[in-house]
Amino acid sequence: MVVDDRPAIRQLLAEALGDGGHKVILAANGYEAIEIVQQQRPDLILLDLKMPGLSGLETLREINKFSSGIPVILITAYGELSDPGEAERMGVRCLIIKPFDLHEVRAVVRRVLDGLSV
Numbered sequence: 001m002v003v004d005d006r007p008a009i010r011q012l013l014a015e016a017l018g019d020g021g022h023k024v025i026l027a028a029n030g031y032e033a034i035e036i037v038q039q040q041r042p043d044l045i046l047l048d049l050k051m052p053g054l055s056g057l058e059t060l061r062e063i064n065k066f067s068s069g070i071p072v073i074l075i076t077a078y079g080e081l082s083d084p085g086e087a088e089r090m091g092v093r094c095l096i097i098k099p100f101d102l103h104e105v106r107a108v109v110r111r112v113l114d115g116l117s118v
């Protein structure tokens with residue numbers, strides 16, 4: 001599942017991951033993301049940190065109330081989290097810094113889905 005408030009970024013990631021052979025579900029905000037996880041448990045969440053409404057981490061806190069263990073890749077324009085420990089406990093496996101390289105995104109997604117370290 002790709003969660004980002006910017007349509008162009010959702011589109012870009014959907015195409016890149018679709019080309020990589022993944023089935024991609026798109027969410028435009030945290031509320032949609034929570035609803036999707038309630039209905040179908042995605043294998044992985046690519047999650048934008050900065051979104052209007054619920055932020056990426058707020059979204060993740062809600063998701064973790066009913067579903068834990070889904071690996072998460074956070075997409076951010078900044079390199080640091082205020083509480084990396086909490087993020088890790090909520091499933092965050094790594095950060096991808098914007099502007100990102102699509103080859104890198106595909107490689108990281110593949111590694112996380114394969115259960116490898118990133």
Ligand SMILES: [Mg+2]
Pocket residue numbers: 004005006048049050051052
């Ligand atoms: Mg954003």
